[in-house]
Amino acid sequence: MSEVNRQWLLRSRPVGMVKESDFERHEAPIPTPADGQILVRTTHLAFEPAMRGWMEDRASYIPPIGIGEVMRGMTVGEVVESRLDGYAPGDLVTGMTGWQEYALGDAGLGKVPPGVDAPLAMSVLSITGLTAYFGMLDLGQPKAGETVVVSGAAGATGSVAGQIAKIKGCRVIGIAGGADKCAWLTKDAHFDAAIDYKAEDVGARLSELCPDGIDVFFDNVGGDILNEVLARIAQKARVVLCGAISGYNLEERPPGPSNYFNLVVQRGRMEGFIVLDYLPRFAEGSAQLLEWVREGSVAWKVDVQKGFENAPKTFLRLFSGANAGKQLLEM
Ligand SMILES: NC(=O)c1ccc[n+]([C@@H]2O[C@H](COP(=O)([O-])OP(=O)(O)OC[C@H]3O[C@@H](n4cnc5c(N)ncnc54)[C@H](OP(=O)(O)O)[C@@H]3O)[C@@H](O)[C@H]2O)c1
Numbered sequence: 001m002s003e004v005n006r007q008w009l010l011r012s013r014p015v016g017m018v019k020e021s022d023f024e025r026h027e028a029p030i031p032t033p034a035d036g037q038i039l040v041r042t043t044h045l046a047f048e049p050a051m052r053g054w055m056e057d058r059a060s061y062i063p064p065i066g067i068g069e070v071m072r073g074m075t076v077g078e079v080v081e082s083r084l085d086g087y088a089p090g091d092l093v094t095g096m097t098g099w100q101e102y103a104l105g106d107a108g109l110g111k112v113p114p115g116v117d118a119p120l121a122m123s124v125l126s127i128t129g130l131t132a133y134f135g136m137l138d139l140g141q142p143k144a145g146e147t148v149v150v151s152g153a154a155g156a157t158g159s160v161a162g163q164i165a166k167i168k169g170c171r172v173i174g175i176a177g178g179a180d181k182c183a184w185l186t187k188d189a190h191f192d193a194a195i196d197y198k199a200e201d202v203g204a205r206l207s208e209l210c211p212d213g214i215d216v217f218f219d220n221v222g223g224d225i226l227n228e229v230l231a232r233i234a235q236k237a238r239v240v241l242c243g244a245i246s247g248y249n250l251e252e253r254p255p256g257p258s259n260y261f262n263l264v265v266q267r268g269r270m271e272g273f274i275v276l277d278y279l280p281r282f283a284e285g286s287a288q289l290l291e292w293v294r295e296g297s298v299a300w301k302v303d304v305q306k307g308f309e310n311a312p313k314t315f316l317r318l319f320s321g322a323n324a325g326k327q328l329l330e331m
Helices: 050-054 118-122 127-140 156-167 179-187 202-209 223-230 258-265 275-294 308-320
Strands: 004-010 023-029 038-046 075-082 092-095 102-105 147-151 171-176 193-196 214-219 233-241 269-272 302-306 326-330
Touching: 004 308, 023 308, 038 092, 038 118, 038 308, 075 102, 075 118, 092 118, 118 302, 118 326, 127 156, 127 214, 127 233, 127 275, 147 156, 147 223, 156 171, 156 214, 156 275, 171 179, 171 202, 179 193, 193 202, 202 223, 214 223, 223 233, 223 258, 233 258, 258 269, 302 308, 308 326
Parallel strands: 147 171, 147 214, 171 193, 214 233, 233 269, 302 326
Antiparallel strands: 004 023, 038 075, 038 102, 038 326, 075 092
16 A cells, blocks of 8 residues: 555646646545545546536536546545445445545445446446436437437447447447547447548438438537538437537637527427436446346447556547547556
8 A cells, every 4th residue: 555645636727628737746645534434545547528627617517626626537446444334345436536546435435246347337337328328218219210320429428329229229320530430330339330520521421321310319529510410300309418529628619500490390309418317317227238238239448548647648538539438547
């Protein structure tokens, strides 16, 4: 066990693209658990694009991270000391303990189920898989035979969302950046077709692949891609607003989609959601996702970088598309 608790703090609020210099390293004493607490040694950090928004000082669905506070983020860790019934040294737990080597926790930290390793616990069975599950099923409501399009399709959330629509009997088209990601979608992740938005004309390819229109769009990207899809929705289409990563690092909010009026013409619906609203149903979602993974219906990928000192660098990978699957870092 090391002598200090290495941490990454938020140094400054990002302007435009988030930078490594927005974070600073710090060392603190290792905390001691009180009655009812556990001491956890972090083994992996998990990264989500939403963390970029938490660094800004503006009203959102959770409060901003304060300057000088430990960077907020999901982790997996091992219990090293327990003063809490039901938790023993060696147990693996997940929770929002942030970018630090050691953290105190309580019963709010979930135990990783037996037989599940840290990468699976932090990807399909965690926030991104659950976002795909509730967003696609509750808002997208895919029906057999329908045409479903997913943007950010090769990422942690998009890849699971598309495969859930496949399980429901839909034709699924993914939009992702680069030939390798597109090949993974059609060869391994059960998608029917993929569009490389970095090399192809997205609108033209959507017209070709979706001649009868798009029934469900699960959007992780926003911007031009959302606008191209809106121009091609079918009657009674459901547009699920999961994220809009194309705008997260812009200094100015981008203009709204000019094709939104097609929702009126096609009697469509466009709706956003935050996965935390589904907290009471997380156990249901994780159990179903685990079953699909075990039977081979949901393929998944993690991108595991190494070394706690590389946490800011690893976070930035989400915004260049360097991550191939759920972005994790092994301490
Ligand atoms: N609503 C909720 O409760 C909720 C919860 C979790 C996540 N989300 C959202 O879900 C989306 C995906 O998150 P994730 O954690 O699964 O990350 P991810 O998809 O695994 O990684 C992010 C991906 O976004 C793509 N990307 C980055 N910049 C882009 C740009 N300017 N234009 C187009 N694509 C870009 C990159 O893929 P390419 O290589 O394909 O460009 C990158 O790999 C995000 O928008 C996130 O905010 C929402």
